[in-house]
Amino acid sequence: MTITIAIHSFRRGTGKSTIAANMAVLLADSGMRVGLIDTSLQSPSLHMFFGRFDLGRNPTLNDYLAGRCELGMAAINISRWLNPPPVGTLFLVPASGEADKILESLRGSYHAEALSEGLGALSNDLDLDVLLVDTPAGLNEETLLTIAAADRLLLLLRPDHQDYQGTGVVIELAHRLGSPKLLLLVNEVPVSFDTGEVAMRVATGFGQPVIAALPHSEELQMIGSGGLLVRRHPNSLSTSILRQIVAELV
Numbered sequence: 001m002t003i004t005i006a007i008h009s010f011r012r013g014t015g016k017s018t019i020a021a022n023m024a025v026l027l028a029d030s031g032m033r034v035g036l037i038d039t040s041l042q043s044p045s046l047h048m049f050f051g052r053f054d055l056g057r058n059p060t061l062n063d064y065l066a067g068r069c070e071l072g073m074a075a076i077n078i079s080r081w082l083n084p085p086p087v088g089t090l091f092l093v094p095a096s097g098e099a100d101k102i103l104e105s106l107r108g109s110y111h112a113e114a115l116s117e118g119l120g121a122l123s124n125d126l127d128l129d130v131l132l133v134d135t136p137a138g139l140n141e142e143t144l145l146t147i148a149a150a151d152r153l154l155l156l157l158r159p160d161h162q163d164y165q166g167t168g169v170v171i172e173l174a175h176r177l178g179s180p181k182l183l184l185l186v187n188e189v190p191v192s193f194d195t196g197e198v199a200m201r202v203a204t205g206f207g208q209p210v211i212a213a214l215p216h217s218e219e220l221q222m223i224g225s226g227g228l229l230v231r232r233h234p235n236s237l238s239t240s241i242l243r244q245i246v247a248e249l250v
Contacts, residue, residue, distance in 0.1 A: 002035075002123035002124075002128045002129065002130065002131050003129070003130050003131070003151050003152065003249075003250055004119060004123070004130075004131045004133065004149065004150045004151050004152070005130065005131070005132050005133065005150060005151065005152040005153075005154055005249060006133045006135055006146050006147050006150035006152070006153050006154070007019065007020045007023075007132060007133065007134050007135065007154045007156070008135045008137075008143065008147065008153065008154070008155055008156070008170065009137050009155065009156040009157060009163075009167075010137065010138060010139070010157070010163065010166030010167055010169065010170050011137055011138075011157075011158075011162060011163055011166055012043075012137040012138075013137075013158075014137070014156040014157060014158055014163070014187055014188070015156065015187045015188060015214075015220075016134060016135075016137065016156050017038070017040070017045050017046055017049070017134050017225070018049070018220065018225070018229075019154075019156065019185065019187065019242070020036065020046065020132055020134040021036070021046055021049035021050070021228060022049075022228055022229050022230045022239075022242055023132060023242060023245065023246055023249075024036040024090055024132050025082065025086065025090065025228055025230050025231065026230055026242060026243055026246045027088070027090075027129075027130050027132075027246055027250065028079065028082075028086035028087070028088040028089060028090040029086045029087060029088070029230075030087070030088065030246070031087045031088045032088045032089075032129040032130055032250075033088055033089045033091075033126065033127055033128050033129050033130075034088060034089065034090050034091065034128065034129065034130050034131075034132065035075065035091045035092075035093065035122060035123065035126060035128045035130070035131040035132065036090065036091065036092050036093070036131075036132045036134070037061065037092075037093040037119075037122075037131070037132070037133045037134065038061065038092070038093065038094050038095040038134050039061065039095065039115060039133060039134060039135050039136060039142065039143075039146065040095060040134065040135070040136040040137075041061070041062060041065075041095050041096075041101075041102065041105035041136070042102055042105060042106065042136065043136075044094060044095035044096065044097050045225050046092060046094060046095075046134060047092065047094040047097075048225045048226065049225055049226075049227065049228055050078050050081045050082070050092065050228075051081060051227070052081070052094075055094055055096065055097070058074070058076060058094075059073050059074040060074050060093075060094050060095055060096040060101070061074055061093050061094065061095045061096070061115075062095060062096040062101040062104065062105065063096075063101075064093075064114070064118060065105075065110035065111070065114050065115065066104065066110060070118075070121075071093065071118035071119075071121060071122045072121070072122055072125040072126065074093045074094070075091045075092070075093050075122065075126060076091065076092050076093075076094070077089060077090070077091055078090050078091065078092045082228075082231065083231065088129075091126055091128070093122070110142075113145060115142055115145070115146060116142075116145040116146055116148070116149040119131060119133070119146075119149055129250075130250055133146055133150065135147075139169070139170070139173070144173065144177060147173075147174055147177055147179055148177040148178065148179070150179065151180060151181065152180075152181045152182075152183065152249060153174055153179045153181070153182045153183070154183050154185055154211070154249065155167060155170060155171070155174075155182060155183070155184050155185070156184075156185050156186075156187050157184065157185075157186060157187070157202070158186070158187055158188045158189075159186060159188075159189055159190070159193065159198055159202075164205070167184070167206065168206065171206055171208060182208055183208070183209055183210070183211040183248075183249070184202060184203070184206065184208050184209065184210045184211065185210070185211050185212055185213075185214070185245065186198055186199060186202055186210060186212070186213040186214065187213075187214045188214070188216050189213050189214060189215045189216060190215075190216055191215055191216055193215075195213035195214075195215055196213070198213045199212070199213040211245050211248055211249070212241050212244065212245050214238060214241055214242075215237070215238075217229070217236070217237075217238045219232070219233045219236055219238070220238055229242075230242065
């Protein structure tokens with residue numbers, strides 16, 4: 001059975017897509033069949049982490065949501081894009097960066113239920129072990145439906161008062177939706193902070209388990225969305241922590 005993990009944050013800029021892309025690669029490295037979906041229709045980025053800035057004529061999530069194709073038709077086997085290739089298999093369902101399709105999403109012409117309805121079919125069609133859903137920051141109907149359909153919710157936040165406030169709102173809504181397993185990930189912890197102490201304070205404050213606290217990484221900042229930390233710096237502290245996160249999530 002596929003484990004579906006929604007990766008979310010209340011505010012933008014928490015590194016959510018970076019975490020999602022690198023986690024997907026680590027999961028595929030472990031031999032699993034992994035799906036990764038970019039649902040940030042207004043600011044898609046996941047394909048860039050894999051060195052693709054032009055998706056060409058490939059169908060995207062936008063086409064599925066508009067009823068132009070099945071969700072599985074938008075899935076690309078990107079294992080061959082990775083160097084070295086993973087032991088398992090990694091599929092990406094990208095969102096389109098074309099202006100017309102972004103405008104289409106802004107007009108609200110998609111059915112909110114379509115994505116959550118398609119996740120099960122995609123998992124079955126591709127025989128996935130794990131499905132990672134990179135959700136857009138903030139809250140909307142599509143995101144709430146995705147969270148409700150997921151087996152795990154990995155909620156990212158930075159050690160910032162606005163992040164704390166917004167994260168509290170998401171946690172409350174997730175509980176109302178019956179999210180079965182919610183884990184917090186504190187990202188971009190300043191190097192002068194004690195990550196263990198930060199994790200303990202966040203866990204105590206929210207009454208939720210903190211899976212890890214990731215310190216600020218210059219290596220990760222320099223890569224940005226132009227590559228994958230786990231490939232360029234496989235022995236870095238951040239990569240080691242991400243491996244631990246992946247092992248605990250699945």
